[in-house]
Amino acid sequence: MNKERRSEILATAPSFLWLAMFVLVPVLIIFAIAFRPALPAGGIGEGWSLDAVRSLAEPAYLSLLLRTLWISALTTAACIALSLPVAYAMARLTPVWRSRVLLLVIVPFWTNFVIRVFAWQQILHAQGYLAELLRGLHLIGPNDRLLGNLGAVVLVSVYTYLPFSILPLFAAAEKFDFGLLDAARDLGAKPARAFFGVFVPGVRQGIITAFLVVFIPMLGSYVVPDMVGGTGTQMIGNKIAQRNFSDRNLPEAAALSGALALLVLAPMFLRRKEKPQ
């Protein structure tokens, strides 16, 4: 027992200490620096101050928070809405095709994120083929832009996060008993009714996981709104970067980060508390 315990501690120590040093301590430092004064030259001052935390009460931050929640919610809803039929179809494929399609879904996850967003930036570009085509069809006006708006941010966000929501839903769909769907149809349910009444509740756990793996990283989104969005689609992440790199106000950047951390980590701890029941 004692020997067992010692080997457990020995195996745990390296990763535990590393993560304590480079995850736990840094997150705590965010909250500490949020209460420090900012120096005009861009440094962190001595002593304590409530300036940075108080600045969060500005009305502009409320609309920033709401916009972040709205863009994240739209993206998550679109991802789940697309992933449900995709997971259904994948689970009904033959095993050989299933693993082929699974690979096709996973490959984008491995490819460079910046490159994928860049590809979209070029597609949606004002002088790109797509804009020319839509202009030719008179679907958009000569001065309308495909970039810089909410639609572009949500579209490209869905593109980058869709594999993340397909995978947990596929895992759930694989375990789903499709005999239940046949039974529902035998009892006279239309396909759509069977899909929403039997399949969707059956993969509920997958939907919850998909929600978490898309919604939480979306709250901290930064690259997509920076590259394909505009001033009207700024999210919390963009503001943190701006405070940090342009304004050189580290305490305000820290205060914003602290607020985002609470927003992101609170559901995680609540979920853990619920689990034992």
Add this chain to the structure above:
Amino acid sequence: MKKSRLPFATLLLVLVFFYLPIGFLVLNSFNNSRYASKWNGFSTRWYERLTERDDLVAALGNSLKIATGASLASMVLGTAAAFALRHRASKLQDAHRLLVAVPLVLPDILMGMSLLLLFISFGLKLSLFTITLAHITFCLSYVALVVQARLQDFDFNAVEAARDLGATKLQAFVKVTLPLLAPGILAGGLLAFTLSIDDYVITYFVKGPGSDTLPTLVYAMIKKSKDLPVINALSSIMLLVTFAVVAVSQRLTRPTPSSI
């Protein structure tokens, strides 16, 4: 029984949606024109231009150095973590599991910001070294995840057989456990390597001036709308490398015909 075709149509559309932008980018990298909206004939001149870019070569060198360091360190730390997490019913492992999970759920921007504040607080100069420290941190969790999955269907009878035949604990670990687990650890390392090469946000926060990696340099070029066709060519090469890595990784994670 009548099957609805709608889900299959959605699946097909989603796959097209996934690969169309990538295909467009590769196609455009051979476009002679400087602008993406006109096809001006086939050309490899953007690829030739790549070889003249010393800054891209230097950034690639930095990326490879960091990814090598981060994947090696995270393979060791992550494998140790996966073994430790097998001790299920202990308070220590509950805390450990939570710590391993945090980098997986924490948005990149918070990880970058918090590590930047850590390095500033401790007076550490931002450099390739600080980037590597940051990369080890998130790679560790992914390696732990991959190795843990492999450990779940690992046959410990082989290890016990070795012990029964007189091997010491260390001998059994080095001669039996590690070789059997090697494909899993390597797959984790490969994932770590890709994640490290791929990372932009965290790197951007903890990199010092002049220590650009490939993604941070490319990002800066995109923001300045500078040499976009060259980025197309570079991206196509990176995509090709990624596909090769995925192929290797598929080999490693494919279940072996017999478990021993």
